Amino acid sequence: xxxRVHTPQEHPFEFIEHVAVAITLLREREGQxxxxxxxxxxxxxxxxxIHLAWHHxxxxxxxxxxxxxxxxxxxxxxxxxxxAFCRRVYRANALGIPYAFSQATDCFDQQTGAFILGPDRNxxxxxxxxxxxxxxxxxxxxxYGTWPRIRDGDEEWQRLILSQLKEDEASTEHxxxxxxxxxxxxxxxxxxxxxxxxxxxxxxxVQVQPLAEAILAKLHSDGLLT
Amino acid sequence: xxxxxxxxxxVGGRFHDIPMGGSIGSVxxxxxxxxxxxxxxxxxxxxxxxxxxxxxAEMNSTDLATENxxxxxKIAALTELCDEFDALRDELSKRVERxxxxxxxxxxxxxxxxxxxxxxxxxEAELAELKKIMAxxxxxxxxxxxxxxxxxxxxxxxxxxxxxQTDAALDLIYDRIDTLLVKGKFEEVxxxxxxxxxxxxxxxxxxxxxxxxxxxxxKLSTRAKFxxxxxxxxxxxxxxxxxxxxxxxxxx
Numbered sequence: 001x002x003x004r005v006h007t008p009q010e011h012p013f014e015f016i017e018h019v020a021v022a023i024t025l026l027r028e029r030e031g032q033x034x035x036x037x038x039x040x041x042x043x044x045x046x047x048x049x050i051h052l053a054w055h056h057x058x059x060x061x062x063x064x065x066x067x068x069x070x071x072x073x074x075x076x077x078x079x080x081x082x083x084a085f086c087r088r089v090y091r092a093n094a095l096g097i098p099y100a101f102s103q104a105t106d107c108f109d110q111q112t113g114a115f116i117l118g119p120d121r122n123x124x125x126x127x128x129x130x131x132x133x134x135x136x137x138x139x140x141x142x143x144y145g146t147w148p149r150i151r152d153g154d155e156e157w158q159r160l161i162l163s164q165l166k167e168d169e170a171s172t173e174h175x176x177x178x179x180x181x182x183x184x185x186x187x188x189x190x191x192x193x194x195x196x197x198x199x200x201x202x203x204x205x206v207q208v209q210p211l212a213e214a215i216l217a218k219l220h221s222d223g224l225l226t
Numbered sequence: 227x228x229x230x231x232x233x234x235x236x237v238g239g240r241f242h243d244i245p246m247g248g249s250i251g252s253v254x255x256x257x258x259x260x261x262x263x264x265x266x267x268x269x270x271x272x273x274x275x276x277x278x279x280x281x282x283a284e285m286n287s288t289d290l291a292t293e294n295x296x297x298x299x300k301i302a303a304l305t306e307l308c309d310e311f312d313a314l315r316d317e318l319s320k321r322v323e324r325x326x327x328x329x330x331x332x333x334x335x336x337x338x339x340x341x342x343x344x345x346x347x348x349x350e351a352e353l354a355e356l357k358k359i360m361a362x363x364x365x366x367x368x369x370x371x372x373x374x375x376x377x378x379x380x381x382x383x384x385x386x387x388x389x390x391q392t393d394a395a396l397d398l399i400y401d402r403i404d405t406l407l408v409k410g411k412f413e414e415v416x417x418x419x420x421x422x423x424x425x426x427x428x429x430x431x432x433x434x435x436x437x438x439x440x441x442x443x444x445k446l447s448t449r450a451k452f453x454x455x456x457x458x459x460x461x462x463x464x465x466x467x468x469x470x471x472x473x474x475x476x477x478x
Binding site for chain 2: 041042043074075077078080081083084085087088091092136137138139140
C-alpha cells in the first residue's frame with residue numbers, strides 16, 4: 001500500500017527526481033506530523049526542503065534523514081516545474097508566510113506580491129502550504145470538496161496552535177483572524193503525504209485515508225522523528 | 227773452465243775449484259787455483275737459501291694468516307653487507323610490488339584528472355556564456371519598462387536551456403513573470419507569450435511559461451492561444467505524454 005513511501009535508509013535522497021513530498025513525526029508533539037517538499041536544483045545538484053516551519057518561518061533547509069519521501073504521480077517534466085516553483089516561492093516570500101488555517105489558493109496575491117497566499121487569506125499550515133504549491137503549479141494533490149469538515153482532534157489542535165501563536169506574541173490582529181478560522185477544514189500532514197502516494201491526482205479523501213494511516217504507522221515503526 | 231768467483235759447489239763431497247787463500251769474494255788471478263776437498267756439508271749458500279726459504283715460508287705463513295684473517299673479516303663484512311642488500315632488495319621488491327598494485331589506481335586517477343580537466347574547460351565555456359548572458363541581461367534590464375525595446379528574457383532563458391542550464395532558465399522565467407504579474411503588467415506578459423515561438427523553445431521552457439503564468443490565467447488574453455500552440459508543437463515533436471499539460475489550461 002505504501003510502496004512509493006521511502007525512508008532515506010531504503011532509498012537515499014539521490015533517487016529523488018526534481019520533487020518529492022517529505023514527511024516526519026515531530027518529537028515534541030507525539031503523533032503530530034510535519035510535511036514539506038524536497039526539491040532539487042539540477043544546476044547545483046542541491047536538494048532542499050521547503051516547508052512552513054511556523055508563523056512567518058518559511059524554511060528552505062537541507063534534508064534530514066528523519067524524513068520519509070514520496071514522489072507524486074506526475075510527469076517528470078512537470079515535477080521540474082514544481083521544483084522551479086518552490087525556488088520562486090522561497091525567493092518571493094523572504095518575510096515568511098503567516099501561520100493560520102486558511103485554504104491555499106492557486107492565484108498570486110497582487111497586494112502582497114506573493115504566490116500561494118491570496119489577499120483574503122490569513123495564513124497556512126505546513127500541510128496547506130504544500131497543497132498550495134502543487135495547486136499553484138497546476139497539479140492539485142487533493143479533491144478539496146471531499147474532505148470532512150471536522151475530524152476528531154482537529155479543533156483541539158487548532159486551539160493549541162492559537163495558544164502558541166499568542167505565546168509567540170503574534171499580532172493581535174492575526175490572533176483575531178486565526179481565532180475566526182478555528183473549526184475550519186484541517187488538512188493533516190499525513191493527508192498530503194497520502195495524496196502523493198496515490199496512483200492518480202487529485203485524490204479524494206476516501207483514497208487518501210488508508211494511505212495516510214499506513215504512512216503514520218510506517219513513520220512510527222521506522223522511528224522517523226524530528 | 228770459465229772464471230768462477232764462487233767455484234762450483236756440489237753437495238756430497240767432491241773436488242771444488244775454490245780460490246786459494248781468499249775468502250769468499252776475493253779474487254785470485256786466473257790459474258792460481260788449488261784443488262782441495264772438503265767433507266760433505268750443507269754449503270753456506272744452500273743454508274742461506276734454506277733459511278731464507280724458511281723465513282719466507284714463515285713470513286708467507288704469517289702473511290697468509292694475517293691476510294686470511296683480513297679476508298675473513300672482509301668476507302664477514304661483505305656477508306653482512308650482502309644481508310643488508312638482501313633486506314634492502316626485499317624491501318624494494320615489496321615497494322615495487324606495492325607501486326605496481328597502485329598503478330591501476332593511478333591510471334584511474336589520471337583518467338579522472340583528465341576528465342576533471344575537460345569538465346573544467348566545459349564549465350569555463352559555460353561560465354563565459356553565462357557571463358555574456360548576464361552582461362546582456364544587465365544591458366536589457368529595462369525590458370519590463372513600458373515601451374522598452376530590449377531583447378526578451380525568454381531568449382536568454384532559451385540560451386541557458388540550450389547549454390544545459392535548464393533550471394537556471396526556469397528560475398529566470400519564473401522571476402521575470404512573477405515580477406510582471408505582481409506589478410499588474412498583464413499586457414507585458416501577454417506580449418511575452420505572443421512573441422514566444424513554441425517551435426524554437428524546448429518543452430521545459432514552454433512548460434515554464436505556462437506554469438508561471440497559470441496564477442494569472444484569467445487575466446491573460448493570449449494565454450489560451452499560446453497553450454494550444456504549445457500542445458500542437460509538443461505533439462508534432464512526438465514528445466507528448468499523458469498528464470504533461472493537465473491543469474495548465476487557461477479555462478478550468
